[in-house]
Amino acid sequence: MADVIRPVARPVPLRQTVYDALVELIVGGVLQPGQRMVEAELARQLGVSRQPIREAFHRLEAEGWVDLRPGQGAFVHTPTEQEVDQLLDVRGLLESEAARLAAGAAAPADVAALRAICRRGVDALDAGDPERIVDANAEFHAQVRAISGNVVLAELIGMVDRRVRWYYRRVVESRGRESWTEHADLVEAIEAHDEPRAAAVARRHTERTRDAYHATR
DSSP, X not given: OTTTOOOOOOOOOHHHHHHHHHHHHHHTTSSOTTOEEOHHHHHHHHTXXXXXXXXXXXHHHHTTSEEEETTTEEEEOOOOHHXXXXXXXXXXXXXXXXXXXXXXXXXXXXXXXXXXXXXXXXXXXXXXXXXXXXXXXXXXXXXXXXHHOOHHHHHHHHHHHHHHHHHHXXXXXXXXXXXXXXXXXXXXXXXXXXXHHHHHHHHHHXXXXXXXXXXXX
16 A cells, blocks of 8 residues: 555645745845845735735744834844854754764765865855855755764754854854864864864864854944
8 A cells, every 4th residue: 555655745835935935035144134024025026925924924033033023014133142152052062963973974975075065165265255155164064964974963953054054144254264274174083083073173163153253243
């Protein structure tokens, strides 16, 4: 019977598509912290009615992306320093463990993949392309998680990944080459199968991102 019955294919609900689109506009910097989100204008730009926009606003507020102000409307949330610290505390714990596991599990092909991403990141840095830098940074950390082999850990990190990308965008220029030097240090630790060093490099990397973020406030 299992060979006959297949799951019914269903389209992604419109409210989910609209929600994802609005989150990416925030993460990508198209909608800036503190900016008013005009319901009618967003509905026109996304080609939908106002109802899914309104539904998305309530979910975005519940998840900390948007502030709904009575009588004023929806505004992109401005993260507080406490929020950033709390998220980076969690991120640092998870990423350091992922790095430790990656150092124990990495094969030569894994190390080569990490080095290739580092080259793309440095190329983007040299080209002054912040979008490519942010994308390469996210790809690098995702690759470390994949090498770790711990699916649950990767899923937990993925839960906060969008918000980390949002915060990282603010410091991408100030972190610059230092960030990619730290990535290279992590690759060396992983290649050497030095688990304590890999974990320490990952923790230090997160702390320097935290310092850079607070310096922009």
